[in-house]
Amino acid sequence: MKIVLDRPRCEGHGLCEEAAPELMHLDDDGELVLDREEIGDAEVPLASAAVRVCPVAALRLA
């Protein structure tokens, strides 16, 4: 599966990073960086947790 970021929606809250620091982080400018876009089955729960916590639905799994 793949994590997809809708960049214009992202407000840089970084709650996703707190949920899944292995997969994403905010850089020094507060822009979200997906460190891993392609993820394996084992990481789906982690990625889902990140997607769910975003209050502006800027992330999804495809």
Place this chain on the structure above:
Amino acid sequence: MSTRIRRVVVVGNGVAGLTAADSLRASGFDGELTVVGDEPHAAYSRPALSKALLLDGAGAAHELPPATHGATELLGVRARGLDLERRLVTLGDGTELPYDRLVIATGARARRLSGLPEEHTLRGLDDALALRDRLAASPSVVVAGGGPLGMEIASACLAAGCEVTLVSQGVPLIGHLGPYLAGVFGEAARERGLTVVETGAARVERDAGGVRVVLDDGAVVEAELLVSAAGDVPNTEWLAGTGLAAGGVVRVDARGLARPGVAAAGDLAAFPTPYGPRRVPLWNSAVEQAKVAAAALVRGDGAPPLRFQPYFWTEQFGLSLKAVGYLPVDGEPEHLEPGLMRWSRAGVAVALNHRIPIPRLRRAAA
């Protein structure tokens, strides 16, 4: 252990209920899962309602990705009663839903200042859509309530071209953020044209001309549209007779349990904090509580307790605030870098119009 739990019922389909359902699955529960929610909508983002949704005509800002927990979702269905002895949730139509484990996540509703239909409140999606429709004609607006929600609504109304008066008990935001930040936001609000009226307890009443806000000194504030944002009331009526909701909140332990096998999470739950048992009715709080509670239901005492530090944000009058720690906070902050400040004794750090990773903000607060 999880093999012995056959049925879990989650009551409430807000972010706490949704996260609990997801987390039950993530903790290995593969039995029958039912989610009961009285709103006819799929779970959505409530914080977006008073921010992007009010401003953006297209209006998808509140949508969340579809649920993946595979539960039977009974939406538009209200829970009416609970029998702890027999482990049954009674639905609006009298149907009884049996459970082995229960999650109570019915959140809260807006506290109203009157029973008048002209008094708008903003809690649900339908409220937000109705308000957005009304704002299209740029009516004059009076907002009753000087908390973060009242201020966000006032900000959105100004952006929609309305003339806005905010009636606040004391200085707006002072009880929520403390004097320093309340000052910063108050100034931004006035610069953008907000009229602020401070009062003691205000009333909402109707006269021939429409509804109006009556201040403690008898003065009257009138406008074409009245929106109140006077706090929230936990939805605990359906728990009557169970002893779970003494004082109008559901008290839980550090694992989110109100009783063995019965968890509560989100806006209605008071959990142990350094300041005693408290409700922390915020998005991130609901998410974290729900995760812990779901794990506790499935894994029992082996599950980790809640380790929680509040995270709060608001967007209004051109300011974007992110805060970690327990607010309000007294005194002046220490400025660490432009847009980043800290009250070290209180363990609070705040970013103002400054994009910063939350983990960094948490480190700054520590």
